[in-house]
Amino acid sequence: MTTSENQLFLLNMKTAEMTEISKPGYNYSAAGFNNEETEMYYTTNQGGEFSRLMSFDLDSKTSEVLYKTNWDVMYSNLSENDTYRVIGINEDGATKLVMWKNETQQPMELPDIKDGNIVSAGFSESEDLLRLTVGTSKTPNNIYVYNLKTKELKKLTSTLNPEIDPDDLVSAEVVRYKSFDGLEIPAIYYKPLNATASNKKPALVWVHGGPGGQSRVGYSALIQYLVNHGYAVLAVNNRGSSGYGASFYKMDDRNHGEKDLQDVIYGKKWLASQDYINKDQIGVIGGSYGGYMTMAAMTFAPDEFEVGVNIFGVTNWLRTLRSIPPYWESFKNALYEELGDPNTQDSIRLKKISPLFHAENVKNPIMVLQGANDPRVLQVESDEIVEAVRQNDVPVEYMVFADEGHGFIKKENEIKGYRQIRLFLDKYLKKEQVNLPDTGLKD
Incomplete structure (x- = not known):
């Protein structure tokens, strides 16, 4: 392992079979499995300048590109029942989120938060609620909850010291x-x-x-x-x-x-x-x-x-x-x-x-x-x-x-x-x- 390359392996806990996913010269990071455990997901910069999201078929032992853009994909996760996927992208020094329904892979609209940059998201078990971590250069990260059905957005935390006026930042x-x-x-x-x-x-x-x-x-x-x-x-x-x-x-x-x-x-x-x-x-x-x-x-x-x-x-x-x-x-x-x-x-x-x-x-x-x-x-x-x-x-x-x-x-x-x-x-x-x-x- 170096700062510009590492290795990624898949271990079958029942058979002890070890499969290497990685190729020399690139960076890899695991991103979980689907519920059926037929696919594993990972990010890698193999094949381009930037990291893209890949899916690995556990039966055929083959990989394919799930998502790529002209910036690094930092992470990705699925909702409880695999209905939704969230992808975090390091776009020009800021985090950009893409969220889609897996059946269509069409990007969904995320709530517009004034002066806010959504840096991460996670789903409730019901898949009805979305936890959003929102940060700006003028305030530490805060937690919001977004109701996907009612489109209601609720702020749960206020982390900036109340003695500080954000307008002074x-x-x-x-x-x-x-x-x-x-x-x-x-x-x-x-x-x-x-x-x-x-x-x-x-x-x-x-x-x-x-x-x-x-x-x-x-x-x-x-x-x-x-x-x-x-x-x-x-x-x-x-x-x-x-x-x-x-x-x-x-x-x-x-x-x-x-x-x-x-x-x-x-x-x-x-x-x-x-x-x-x-x-x-x-x-x-x-x-x-x-x-x-x-x-x-x-x-x-x-x-x-x-x-x-x-x-x-x-x-x-x-x-x-x-x-x-x-x-x-x-x-x-x-x-x-x-x-x-x-x-x-x-x-x-x-x-x-x-x-x-x-x-x-x-x-x-x-x-x-x-x-x-x-x-x-x-x-x-x-x-x-x-x-x-x-x-x-x-x-x-x-x-x-x-x-x-x-x-x-x-x-x-x-x-x-x-x-x-x-x-x-x-x-x-x-x-x-x-x-x-x-x-x-x-x-």
Whole structure:
């Protein structure tokens, strides 16, 4: 298994017969059986750039395409009595649902929910009710129930903090820009409500995790918090991101910190071209792999970004790849395939693209957030990059969370971390007079 291929098998529990469905070089994901157990369903990108929904006949052992489009099919499920099918599609960074009656396979009309994106659906046992999970970039997901007979739609939850006015939040939009080689890069953009040519705003390029993740249209508490405080945010889907076809996904293999970094830099150039953005106040921020890209930008392109915020990010690929625990063996093999094996000649390139070994290049302020219990990015990695950058007499804000791993689990830590990020940006990007408080979490 790698990040771009895996295997799918069918096991007969009575006879112990094992049938491989998959072919080498592609991704597969199971999607259940029909009630009669005559067909199995799965998704795969075999035969095209995007994943399609397939049916596998258990008698003839043959597969056929059930549904395909020019985007990835993410999932599919059947209703209790196989009357209906729901298909979830990753369409340009947002989830689109297709629902049909199986006897006709003609798409059915779903309820129109203002400012809402239906991200998933499930049927009641009676097949009369449809549970809808609905999200937007302005509110966390909520649950609705839709009566298929009466067409009545009822909202069951309200997850946005009542102290927050949704009108103060911004709707995300999909934008595209050309990178250094002409490749079109998709991105999710959040523009402050009061940004104008006469009221210019600072901006951030946001880089998702992964490698191979995707920034999608949806609610992000940190992004909305920053935008609400006057920062435009461009969440780039650099080459190597998922959701835009198999070829795009593989474009950064053994090329990390190079062409994908240029995609991030050209995102900054796109921001700088907007007349309401202060082109001298653009930073870079990201978590996990996005944290690596942040430090790569600050190290290998030190004049491009005014600040960098590294959230649980890799800075030493040699250590990170060598320290993957044994219970992540398949994940380790996948990363070795995509990034390189640190125990071979690949180590030369991995050292070249690791910010830690080039920390003397960093000249602008950085912030690093680290979980003390992180099994992926060990704390010593962040300790070392922080110490190395401080040798440059560069301002460094460092937060270590004693009870966190690779990302935030505890809400109180998330709130403290986000507030500190905003204050750091206010001080070093907006150039405001800010005294960063001692949270008790810093080193």
